[in-house]
Amino acid sequence: FMAKILSEESITHEHLVKMIQQRNVSVAESDILSVLEEYILAIEFLLKQAKRINTPLLNISPSIFGVFIDEDDRFDPNRHKINLNVTLGVRLRDVAKEIKTEKVDINEPLPVLKSLIDLASKTRNEKLSPGNPAKINGRLLKVDENAADQGIFLIAEDNSETKAELIIQNHPGQLVFHIPPGLTPGNYKVVVRSTLNGTEMREGRLKGMVVVA
Numbered sequence: 001f002m003a004k005i006l007s008e009e010s011i012t013h014e015h016l017v018k019m020i021q022q023r024n025v026s027v028a029e030s031d032i033l034s035v036l037e038e039y040i041l042a043i044e045f046l047l048k049q050a051k052r053i054n055t056p057l058l059n060i061s062p063s064i065f066g067v068f069i070d071e072d073d074r075f076d077p078n079r080h081k082i083n084l085n086v087t088l089g090v091r092l093r094d095v096a097k098e099i100k101t102e103k104v105d106i107n108e109p110l111p112v113l114k115s116l117i118d119l120a121s122k123t124r125n126e127k128l129s130p131g132n133p134a135k136i137n138g139r140l141l142k143v144d145e146n147a148a149d150q151g152i153f154l155i156a157e158d159n160s161e162t163k164a165e166l167i168i169q170n171h172p173g174q175l176v177f178h179i180p181p182g183l184t185p186g187n188y189k190v191v192v193r194s195t196l197n198g199t200e201m202r203e204g205r206l207k208g209m210v211v212v213a
């Protein structure tokens with residue numbers, strides 16, 4: 001038997017910046033972004049000079065792959081490649097030992113809706129703009145567009161359902177769809193239904209409700 005880590009959340013650079021700002025309220029978020037950008041630029045510059053980078057988080061060193069014919073042979077991008085090797089720094093080496101584990105029951109696979117971006121208003125998990133495109137990010141999202149009972153469904157508070165008939169992008173990690181233009185104003189649940197290439201219908205829902213104004 002093998003274990004699998006269950007984690008649906010990925011932390012981005014922006015999340016880290018906000019976390020730093022919350023711990024240091026006297027420091028502006030723009031200042032944090034500026035310092036981190038300079039830190040990244042410094043690392044990029046030094047790596048381009050083939051320097052080894054040793055930090056508390058990561059150690060980075062360049063290496064060359066490929067075979068040279070003789071002493072007079074030179075680097076040829078078609079035959080040789082420069083790689084960057086990354087290992088954990090001293091601050092991260094023992095972090096894994098501190099991760100707490102808990103055995104949980106295996107859940108049946110379902111579409112997972114992590115976020116909904118309304119592309120017209122640029123809002124996240126807040127609203128839908130009828131007649132405009134929207135984007136759902138998550139996993140196990142791909143649907144059979146030819147199946148009437150699969151797809152993206154918008155469920156009003158009276159439990160009436162409206163299916164998004166036009167899906168522009170249909171991938172396991174992302175759905176881009178056209179919001180039906182005739183949606184009645186109100187609060188809606190966003191649901192994705194799919195058999196996940198099986199026979200039984202699976203349903204995933206976005207947390208909370210979104211507003212159609």
